[in-house]
Amino acid sequence: MLTQVRRAGVRTVLTALGLALILLACASMLTGAGRIGPGQVIAYLLGESADAHLEMVVTTLRLPRTAAAVVVGAALGISGMLLQTVTRNPLAETGLLGVNSGAALGVVLGITLAGAQTGGAYLVWALGGALATSAVVLLIARGASPLRLVLAGAALSATLGGLTSAILMSDTTTYDLYRFWVLGSLAGVPPERLAAVAPAFAVGLAVAIAAVRPLAALSLGDDVARAIGSRPALTRITVTAAVTLLSAAAVAVAGPIGFLGLLSGFFARAVAGANVGARLAASGLIGAVVLLAADVLARVVIRPYEAPVSLLVALVGGPVLIVVARSRAVAAGAGDRLVRRAAGRRPRALPWRLPVRPPWPRTDRPRVLRAGPVSLRVRVRPAVAATLLAVLAGAAVLAGVAAGQAGATVAEAARALVGLGDPATTMLVHEFRLPRVAAGFVAGAALGLSGCLTQTLARNRLATPDLLGVNQGAVVAILVAGLVSAAPTMFAHWWIGPLGSAVAALVVLAIAGGTGTQGYRIIVTGLAVTAIAAALTETVLAWRGLTAATAVYVWSIGSLNGRGYGVALPVAIGLAILLPATIAACRRLGLMRFGDEVVTALGMNAARARLATLATAVALAGLAVGVGGPIAFVALAAPVIASRLAGPAAVPLLGSAFTGAALVVAADTLGRVVVSGAEIPVGVVTSVLGGPFLLWTLLTDRNG
The missing domain is CATH 1.10.3470.10 (ABC transporter involved in vitamin B12 uptake, BtuC)
Known part of the structure; x- marks a missing residue:
């Protein structure tokens, strides 16, 4: 009996949906953005009007459109x-x-x-x-x-x-x-x-x-x-x-x-x-x-x-x-x-393993360095990892200033950096390549640090500004500012990027219900906000002229073309202020990975710590988007790589920043040289390479 009642209910609903479809099809035939009203369409369908324009609208435009829908x-x-x-x-x-x-x-x-x-x-x-x-x-x-x-x-x-x-x-x-x-x-x-x-x-x-x-x-x-x-x-x-x-x-x-x-x-x-x-x-x-x-x-x-x-x-x-x-x-x-399983565990995201034993001990106990009355407690493995990553970032910078369509050797680029090269190479390095590399360096460092903070905050290494809607929030805010302003470039509005990121982050957290154990909700909510923001971005691009839309489109997928010291300076100032503050709070960040109960038991205000961490991450992501647009996957990959090298005991703040800088500079360099006579935006390179990285992360995580 119950089954028959259910079937009757399903049939009723299907019938109602069929009727709704018929009514909407009629409304579609009678409705348009132009001046032809429903009465004129009805008159045509009843054979009372033979207007050629009306016939074209009904039979060529509205009928195929309704059928297509x-x-x-x-x-x-x-x-x-x-x-x-x-x-x-x-x-x-x-x-x-x-x-x-x-x-x-x-x-x-x-x-x-x-x-x-x-x-x-x-x-x-x-x-x-x-x-x-x-x-x-x-x-x-x-x-x-x-x-x-x-x-x-x-x-x-x-x-x-x-x-x-x-x-x-x-x-x-x-x-x-x-x-x-x-x-x-x-x-x-x-x-x-x-x-x-x-x-x-x-x-x-x-x-x-x-x-x-x-x-x-x-x-x-x-x-x-x-x-x-x-x-x-x-x-x-x-x-x-x-x-x-x-x-x-x-x-x-x-x-x-x-x-x-x-x-x-x-x-x-x-x-x-x-x-x-x-x-x-x-x-x-x-x-x-x-x-x-x-x-x-x-x-x-x-x-x-x-x-x-x-x-x-x-x-x-x-x-x-x-x-x-x-x-x-x-x-x-x-x-x-x-x-839950990703929280607090060492990531397995890299598609390779270190070929030799790392030059640091497996049991990474803190060491105390003394210099007279001053002592400093450090962990050897994170310190060595951060040093190696800093060297890698420096190598990426050197490669960035050396590589290009007009090539220069690494030695020539190094001499030009200190003003010892020939005038043409020195001008090429100092006037064109070095400013762009500097912008990519600070943007990548900001993204890497932001990703490390959001992963620590959410206790989930998949929670990054890319997937939480933060980057797209900054994009929409800067696009809106560009529409109402007469500024010649989109990155003239870098200052509004953090505001858009903050709004997106607040929306995601408010809908998801915070950053507790239901962390997957934050990611899915972020994906929804990202999709809506992306649809808004595509709408803005369609409504602008082709020349302006092309320029905005390049920026909206992530590009460092034309960037220099002017746009890099605000991010550099933000890093100079926020990075030391986050390093000073590193112990608190490490405790946050164990949950609010542990944080509260040790005398910390958990809500205040989360708010400060979120505000810092959002500000860094917004500033980075203002420089180079939403450069994808850097905030995901940089902390994963840095954590792999630094070990599970540390929150790799410095390592994430250096890794992010190296990734952005290297991706931008690759985009400049991979195709002769053309340039691939850095955001395209990171998207193409970052997607497989995320897939590998998901498929090799046996704990998921």
């Missing part, structure tokens, strides 16, 4: 539901897991390499990118916790986004198309593009329907599925094919729209429970309803202009992501275990 929404909704079911992870979604980014990279490659312009051409290239990414995601998903899978998706998205940015930097025409397409707009979708992807959508839907029964068996576990005659490996391959076809079709039509699969899967699970078939139908209807509603709203919210659909979906999907992250399903999926 339904198809794309249903495709992304079903894709999200399939991924959540096959991975048994409520956070799985094509946007969060990088599938959309893979399809987008494929389309950009198609536009650049093959001049793709049609829907069929977009689909072919999107299929290739989506297929490769889906395969990687499902490979990682086996045995992964919800948090681990989402972070792996973030790493994939960052790497694929870096590759996409590298391509766009070399082709202004492609970027001009991309900056509008990436917003996920449904405006102006030609009927032939929709017709070209219809077969892929139909096949993907058919494959998804065929996978319903195997998915129901797989949801009980691989062993149970095999016992009842199902083949888990074949089921995963089938789901990969369906997700690839559906997501590639959606991206080819409307661009990468995130969060829609998460929304659809979440609400479909709430409506249909464990019934996979009902969830499939519900997710498709919910995705179509949400996207169609967002598209209708986009036409009227800032009339006569249109708001980006992806931004509106992100404003709804971000809070839903946070709700899902706070649910029991995610907590039971080892999200907390990953955080």
Whole structure:
């Protein structure tokens, strides 16, 4: 009896969703950003008007747009539901897991390499990118916790986004198309593009329907599925094919729209429970309803202009992501275990091991150095590690001033640094390269120190300004300041970066509920804030002229081009003030890794210590973004490397700063010399290399 009541309830909800879809489709046909009102459209549909302009608007613009919203929404909704079911992870979604980014990279490659312009051409290239990414995601998903899978998706998205940015930097025409397409707009979708992807959508839907029964068996576990005659490996391959076809079709039509699969899967699970078939139908209807509603709203919210659909979906999907992250399903999926086990343990993130025994003792007891009445207590291993990292940073600086399109040997660069070289080399080093290297050095040091502080504060080595929304908060603040100011460059507004970072950090902590044992919530909340801020950034870029948008885009992915002593000075002053203060508080920082109870028992004010640490980290990250934009993954990698060398007993503040400086300077140098006659922004280099680093961190952490 109860089952019959449930089925009746599901049928009622599905019927209501179908009616809502029909009503929204009617609203879509009657609504537009222009001056044509609903009465005129109704008169045309009833045959009472034969106006040619009206016919063009209805049949060429609004009808294909409405159909595209339904198809794309249903495709992304079903894709999200399939991924959540096959991975048994409520956070799985094509946007969060990088599938959309893979399809987008494929389309950009198609536009650049093959001049793709049609829907069929977009689909072919999107299929290739989506297929490769889906395969990687499902490979990682086996045995992964919800948090681990989402972070792996973030790493994939960052790497694929870096590759996409590298391509766009070399082709202004492609970027001009991309900056509008990436917003996920449904405006102006030609009927032939929709017709070209219809077969892929139909096949993907058919494959998804065929996978319903195997998915129901797989949801009980691989062993149970095999016992009842199902083949888990074949089921995963089938789901990969369906997700690839559906997501590639959606991206080819409307661009990468995130969060829609998460929304659809979440609400479909709430409506249909464990019934996979009902969830499939519900997710498709919910995705179509949400996207169609967002598209209708986009036409009227800032009339006569249109708001980006992806931004509106992100404003709804971000809070839903946070709700899902706070649910029991995610907590039971080892999200907390990953955080608890990562806290206080030596990271295993490096893809190599030291070839020889370190030149410091394994038992790193403090040593006391005396000079008359003055004594200093130091630990040998952290001190030696910081010295080695300082030498490495110095070597990176020397390589940075020596390397370039106009080459100079290391010896010539060293002589030019002290004013002994020939005049041409001396001018090249002192006027062009050294100021840029100095800006990269201080920005990297600030990011490395900021990452060390946030990891210590959250007791989680994955909690960095990149993943907590702090960097993107600074980006949005500086972009807004640039819009309302007549300053010629974005980094003229470096001073507002810390303010934007502070606002983003406060929002993340307020929503996540603090930095307690539920640390995974902070990371997922940060990812949601980052996604919303990124959508805002893309919107600003689309609304500016091509020349201005290109310059801002380069900065928004991280670049040191044109930077010098003027923008490096504020960060250097901030480091000169904050670094000694954090070193003086190093003992307190070390105690914070053991929890508030230990801190309070030793007579410290835990709340005040956390606030001071957070304020310092946010200020450093904001200043660094003001100099070079959001240079990705440096704040993650620098403390991991420094901690590996310094040992688990120390909070590697100096080592993190020197490592961050070395990474940024080295990445900028690599970007300047890797392609002859062109320059790859430092943020692209760190994204491409940092994504695999994060993946390696996740996959080699046996304690997660």
